[in-house]
Amino acid sequence: xxxxxxxxxxxxxxxxxxxxxxxxxxxxxxxxxxxxxxxxxxxxxxxxxxxxxxxxxxxxxxxxxxxxxxxxxxxxxxxxxxxxxxxxxxxxxxxxxxxxxxxxxxxxxxxxxxxxxxxxxxxxxxxxxxxxxxxxxxxxxxxxxxxxxxxxxxxxxxxxxxxxxxxxxxxxxxxxxxxxxxxxxxxxxxxxxxxxxxxxxxxxxxxxxxxxxxxxxxxxxxxxxxxxxxxxxxxxxxxxxxxxxxxxxxxxxxxxxxxxxxxxxxxxxxxxxxxxxxxxxxxxxxxxxxxxxxxxxxxxxxxxxxxxxxxxxxxxxxxxxxxxxxxxxxxxxxxxxxxxxxxxxxxxxxxxxxxxxxxxxxxxxxxxxxxxxxxxxxxxxxxxxxxxxxxxxxxxxxxxxxxxxxxxxxxxxxxxxxxxxxxxxxxxxxxxxx
Amino acid sequence: xxxxxxxxxxxxxxxxxxxxxxxxxxxxxxxxxxxxxxxxxxxxxxxxxxxxxxxxxxxxxxxxxxxxxxxxxxxxxxxxxxxxxxxxxxxxxxxxxxxxxxxxxxxxxxxxxxxxxxxxxxxxxxxxxxxxxxxxxxxxxxxxxxxxxxxxxxxxxxxxxxxxxxxxxxxxxxxxxxxxxxxxxxxxxxxxxxxxxxxxxxxxxxxxxxxxxxxxxxxxxxxxxxxxxxxxxxxxxxxxxxxxxxxxxxxxxxxxxxxxxxxxxxxxxxxxxxxxxxxxxxxxxxxxxxxxxxxxxxxxxxxxxxxxxxxxxxxxxxxxxxxxxxxxxxxxxxxxxxxxxxxxxxxxxxxxxxxxxxxxxxxxxxxxxxxxxxxxxxxxxxxxxxxxxxxxxxxxxxxxxxxxxxxxxxxxxxxxxxxxxxxxxxxxxxxxxx
Numbered sequence: 001x002x003x004x005x006x007x008x009x010x011x012x013x014x015x016x017x018x019x020x021x022x023x024x025x026x027x028x029x030x031x032x033x034x035x036x037x038x039x040x041x042x043x044x045x046x047x048x049x050x051x052x053x054x055x056x057x058x059x060x061x062x063x064x065x066x067x068x069x070x071x072x073x074x075x076x077x078x079x080x081x082x083x084x085x086x087x088x089x090x091x092x093x094x095x096x097x098x099x100x101x102x103x104x105x106x107x108x109x110x111x112x113x114x115x116x117x118x119x120x121x122x123x124x125x126x127x128x129x130x131x132x133x134x135x136x137x138x139x140x141x142x143x144x145x146x147x148x149x150x151x152x153x154x155x156x157x158x159x160x161x162x163x164x165x166x167x168x169x170x171x172x173x174x175x176x177x178x179x180x181x182x183x184x185x186x187x188x189x190x191x192x193x194x195x196x197x198x199x200x201x202x203x204x205x206x207x208x209x210x211x212x213x214x215x216x217x218x219x220x221x222x223x224x225x226x227x228x229x230x231x232x233x234x235x236x237x238x239x240x241x242x243x244x245x246x247x248x249x250x251x252x253x254x255x256x257x258x259x260x261x262x263x264x265x266x267x268x269x270x271x272x273x274x275x276x277x278x279x280x281x282x283x284x285x286x287x288x289x290x291x292x293x294x295x296x297x298x299x300x301x302x303x304x305x306x307x308x309x310x311x312x313x314x315x316x317x318x319x320x321x322x323x324x325x326x327x328x329x330x331x332x333x334x335x336x337x338x339x340x341x342x343x344x345x346x347x348x349x350x351x352x353x354x355x356x357x358x359x360x361x362x363x364x365x366x367x368x369x370x371x372x373x374x375x376x377x378x379x380x381x382x383x384x385x386x387x388x389x390x391x392x393x394x395x396x397x398x399x400x401x402x403x404x405x406x407x408x409x410x411x412x413x414x415x416x417x418x419x420x421x422x423x424x425x426x427x428x429x430x431x432x433x434x
Numbered sequence: 435x436x437x438x439x440x441x442x443x444x445x446x447x448x449x450x451x452x453x454x455x456x457x458x459x460x461x462x463x464x465x466x467x468x469x470x471x472x473x474x475x476x477x478x479x480x481x482x483x484x485x486x487x488x489x490x491x492x493x494x495x496x497x498x499x500x501x502x503x504x505x506x507x508x509x510x511x512x513x514x515x516x517x518x519x520x521x522x523x524x525x526x527x528x529x530x531x532x533x534x535x536x537x538x539x540x541x542x543x544x545x546x547x548x549x550x551x552x553x554x555x556x557x558x559x560x561x562x563x564x565x566x567x568x569x570x571x572x573x574x575x576x577x578x579x580x581x582x583x584x585x586x587x588x589x590x591x592x593x594x595x596x597x598x599x600x601x602x603x604x605x606x607x608x609x610x611x612x613x614x615x616x617x618x619x620x621x622x623x624x625x626x627x628x629x630x631x632x633x634x635x636x637x638x639x640x641x642x643x644x645x646x647x648x649x650x651x652x653x654x655x656x657x658x659x660x661x662x663x664x665x666x667x668x669x670x671x672x673x674x675x676x677x678x679x680x681x682x683x684x685x686x687x688x689x690x691x692x693x694x695x696x697x698x699x700x701x702x703x704x705x706x707x708x709x710x711x712x713x714x715x716x717x718x719x720x721x722x723x724x725x726x727x728x729x730x731x732x733x734x735x736x737x738x739x740x741x742x743x744x745x746x747x748x749x750x751x752x753x754x755x756x757x758x759x760x761x762x763x764x765x766x767x768x769x770x771x772x773x774x775x776x777x778x779x780x781x782x783x784x785x786x787x788x789x790x791x792x793x794x795x796x797x798x799x800x801x802x803x804x805x806x807x808x809x810x811x812x813x814x815x816x817x818x819x820x821x822x823x824x825x826x827x828x829x830x831x832x833x834x835x836x837x838x839x840x841x842x843x844x845x846x847x848x849x850x851x852x853x854x855x856x857x858x859x860x861x862x863x864x865x866x867x868x
Binding site: 052264286302 | 451453457458459461485486487488489490494495498499502503505506507508509510511513544545547548551555576579580582583690694695696697698699700720722723732733734736737738739740741742743744745746749
């Protein structure tokens with residue numbers, strides 16, 4: 001029965017070799033949650049792991065099956081991407097972001113995890129002295145691990161205190177050192193679910209051009225700012241992007257969340273034409289290929305996995321094609337996350353919790369895949385542990401690079417009334433003893 | 435019409451930015467071959483690119499389709515591998531290599547390309563001073579690029595002059611420096627199609643244990659030494675492997691060639707239990723996970739792509755399961771390469787070419803996926819260029835790390851009488867002018 005005792009929690013942390021819960025990986029937290037569920041003999045509410053939680057888009061599955069039947073399994077995929085995929089992705093970017101990226105500047109990767117890993121590998125090599133990645137925090141913890149594994153210097157700051165015009169001076173502080181080769185953020189933000197405003201994107205873009213910083217914009221949750229309806233191709237409103245304000249951009253578009261396709265590990269990297277075509281002396285020497293895009297595709301991606309699964313490329317090509325044709329409204333399909341986010345936000349408010357990241361400019365943030373919550377003056381670590389004891393598993397904000405005290409919640413795996421009711425009951429029990 | 439002039443060849447090399455044909459990637463050679471085909475207005479014989487050239491195993495395709503229909507596309511694959519896959523792979527290794535690897539020591543990767551890339555990443559970190567990879571040459575050129583990109587020191591030697599007992603002193607020369615963290619080779623050899631004898635594998639295994647070197651045995655062409663029939667599970671003869679002679683081994687088993695499944699990018703890494711469980715101080719500090727296997731799966735593989743395509747794991751699980759049950763004789767299916775290799779070897783002999791790598795111990799090598807050929811005292815570079823002019827595309831031996839002069843030929847894409855006849859005609863024309 002939840003709540004379980006502090007002793008059992010601490011003993012479970014020891015058994016899983018987790019000395020510090022705030023630096024544990026999401027996967028370790030997930031294992032811990034399952035262990036505590038066994039101890040309690042009662043179901044844990046899993047708000048820590050962001051599985052899609054919706055069925056995969058059926059047209060993608062059908063396209064994969066057709067491709068498999070037609071014999072693609074025996075043939076190495078073209079390392080530069082299936083022509084149908086790069087063409088459809090180019091149209092997809094035009095239709096929903098109103099941005100022009102030529103097909104040859106687009107390449108499939110084994111999820112956006114491979115995209116950021118391989119891009120960072122190249123970005124740390126491009127110019128002498130440009131050896132540092134700047135991350136906007138909070139951020140996706142795995143990307144911090146990537147930087148560490150690659151031996152690339154990592155700096156970052158919590159955007160909490162630097163929204164709007166305040167962003168400019170803060171960014172310039174980093175950029176003017178000359179050490180920043182690239183800046184990485186996800187928009188909507190993982191995990192704060194904030195969206196950068198156009199004012200902020202303009203600042204980022206302008207400074208990226210001025211200081212030669214390449215912006216990696218991770219669009220894992222593309223279009224899921226449900227305050228507006230971005231679901232219609234070639235029609236405003238278009239999804240905001242830094243690509244409107246600089247040529248120094250690379251967009252990461254993963255099928256995992258927008259098409260609920262995480263199992264097949266497929267994404268595309270979209271380089272601006274300027275990024276692709278730019279020549280570097282060091283790449284000429286190292287790869288015998290001076291252009292960034294060539295060095296990336298044939299020098300780095302080829303080395304890392306010889307391309308992405310053939311049938312999955314067909315699946316993504318089809319889903320993007322259908323979205324561009326207006327026959328697959330992926331934004332509408334994902335709006336279910338907004339509904340769940342709204343319900344959970346209400347349960348939290350009813351039980352004395354507050355949203356941590358609350359505003360974009362002067363607007364309240366959207367309801368969506370993630371939200372962040374604090375409770376009185378409890379630290380993130382304490383709150384995470386106390387919620388775990390009460391049968392609610394989250395991750396702590398400090399583990400995401402945030403300086404705020406609180407926890408991150410993903411709404412993806414809670415879908416039915418029974419679980420919402422159980423969550424409400426658990427939060428109420430928590431409130432009664434805190 | 436072939437032959438084309440030397441001027442057109444040199445001009446094409448310039449247009450493709452290939453300053454030195456011996457250091458070009460296989461993919462660049464492939465592009466060059468297509469360009470020359472356009473110039474000649476006649477079909478090129480492609481002996482450079484090792485596409486499987488057989489249809490994918492149908493049971494794998496059916497299993498993928500079933501998995502897709504059951505909904506795996508929306509779910510992140512378990513980073514430690516689908517339980518059914520690791521179980522079947524463990525049995526596969528027992529059935530065909532007669533080696534015991536527990537399922538938890540097996541993990542799927544995005545092809546063996548991802549396996550070697552990610553393993554080298556970890557192997558260069560495991561112990562201070564052990565900073566060098568030793569490769570047996572000739573070898574797979576992409577693996578040399580991987581070492582370069584990872585910044586791991588690479589040493590190697592051509593096994594041509596160090597077969598049998600001579601291997602011991604040569605290996606010890608490298609191992610006793612203490613700098614070698616790992617040694618990598620493919621068996622059967624890519625591209626010489628030699629097979630290490632049990633005498634040689636015993637030497638490698640014994641010295642690996644003595645000097646704490648971890649052996650990466652790439653079994654991309656597992657079982658394709660067609661001089662014996664390895665196609666029957668749990669029955670001798672078993673495929674020779676270094677795993678019989680040391681606990682310091684990691685096996686790479688890719689579906690690409692043995693199941694003609696290159697398109698789906700799926701393989702398994704099989705660590706010996708001793709390799710998996712070994713604890714390293716540096717991994718404890720860096721990953722907060724002291725064990726090699728944990729650091730590999732949760733620290734490195736997770737960072738690189740969050741796992742391998744879900745449906746492809748089901749496909750591989752099924753193919754391995756069927757092979758273990760004796761219902762899928764993959765060795766027999768691949769023996770078609772032996773037939774083609776034999777035909778091409780005869781055409782080469784008829785036209786004055788010689789095999790470069792000819793013997794394993796006192797036996798002639800098998801016919802198979804690759805063969806190596808020389809012509810009089812022509813250099814590898816000259817021979818490759820002259821064959822290209824005559825409509826036959828190969829890669830040069832020096833590009834594979836071999837010190838011998840000659841070219842590497844893959845038999846995978848030449849299958850019908852028409853192409854064998856055309857190859858014969860081209861080689862004859864070559865002979866008449868050289």
